Amino acid sequence: MIRNSASEMASKLASGEISSVALTQAHLDQISAVDADVHAFLHVDTEGALAQAAAVDAKRASGEKLSPLAGVPLALKDVMVQKGIPTTCGSKILEGWRPPYDSTVVVNLKKNGIVILGKTNMDEFAMGSSTENSAYGPTHNPWDLTRIPGGSGGGSAASLAAFQAPLAIGTDTGGSIRQPAAVTGTVGVKPTYGGVSRYGLVAFSSSLDQAGPCARTVLDAALLHEAIAGHDPKDSTSINAPVPAVVAAAKAGNVKGMKIGVVKELNGDGYQKGVRDRFEESLELLAAAGAEIVEVSAPNFEYALAAYYLIAPSECSSNLARFDAMRYGLRVGDNDGASAESVMNLTREVGFGREVKRRIILGTYALSSGYYDAYYGSAQKVRTLITQDFNKAFEKADVLVSPTCPTTAFKIGEKADDPLAMYLNDIATIPVNMAGIGGMSLPSGLAEEDGLPVGFQIMSPVMKDDRMYSVGAALEAALLSKWGAPLLSNIPALAGSK
């Protein structure tokens, strides 16, 4: 039952073959069985999930018309607030905090009857590419427990690959949905910036952060996308326009006559051979399905990583100022006569991990008087150049494609002491966030040299998210008929797995 896709589960629920309570319990059992090894979850809300499931079953029994995903369980990244449920963002500074309100994404999930199983592990405040920066210990990649599941949303992606949940919510600031999807053999989508409300998403870099769906199939991602997207008056950067027809696009999976642009700069040197091989193979399959493959150039993408590591830390240094030990979260050193300033200093010393401190200090520097123009100001100009590169490329192609990341999953600990090597993971995903466009990663197979999953990235213009679902579904179908079974059927069985 837990190995089905979310849409298969939804049809079984609709036909009465299974109940949401039984389905939810099966996933809770799988979490109990394998999470000691995987560590995808920071909190499991057994009671709450079963209560939500029972409520959906009762509504269905009474004949109420339900949403397509009603009764299907989901794992929620711990950066998204849910009323009364511990929300840590992977940080000690929020340990034990229970938010007094629901994020808009959670409101939408509840409205659709989607059952929230619990909160997933992540790099602290979403800063990282491996989930090793979580204050609560790393998540392990279900394909090989000695390897990273990507980050920052490693918990969400791992929960899908370990069949602990068929759906998950992620957030993507520089690749935190797409890179974990790539290295775990799952599907992850960063919608157009503004497509999904950020209300109740704990901010890291406000002009880049975007929540989106994680799933095991393109159609499942589309169904979840449609459930969480749409205009929200509580987020002033939310786009007031209809949600692109992503479900219809995923169902049709039609690429006939579409122009697919291969970004010259996001391939070649620095990309593992198995990653390049799977990418070329996918291009051939898309051409065979009727798409026209063209090459495009984006000369300024080589500056994207540098610009990102100025813009994101700058915005984070400002956003994380709210963790001041005054209104919620950790407070350290509040002894008689201690000043507020010393309490803040001590609390932030203890509460923040190394990478978060590194980025706050870097951002403080980049924004400081005398350096602002040279660093933050220049990075903002690079952002313009990257957007212009995208605009030119989209004149030649309907979507753009690249490998999602340069390598497959590396070993836990391998890059932990080298921030620059770690940052390079996001080289192909960051341009999308800089321009605010849509990006998807779906599995394109296993690399021959290490047998680990490889991701294929599709990028679509602002509010044309349906295009990446058309291409993703077409490629997924072509690969499925080539393989005869989904990629995840090759994953080694975890000890105790159902």
Place this chain on the structure above:
Amino acid sequence: MTSLSRDDVAKLAGLARIQMSDAELVALSNEFTVILDAVARVQEVAGADVPATSHPLPLRNVFRPDVVIPSLSPADALSGAPAQEEARFRVPQILGEE
């Protein structure tokens, strides 16, 4: 090549309100030499003629109707407070004794 001394990092840490040990300050100052070198590449293409982008959407003055909607109760707002007194956040001393 840009570099930040231990004292430069200490000053930034003070501005960011993060207490740091000497070992941490030294380690960060070493890392920043490498990181700043890498990120300074943005200056290569950031000419005076290139406009800056602060945000992906061209939004200005986003309003919503000025109507009263339910908001957090004092009890909910205080629910995560490290310390409270008389339905208010209790915070350490902000001003000096004088």
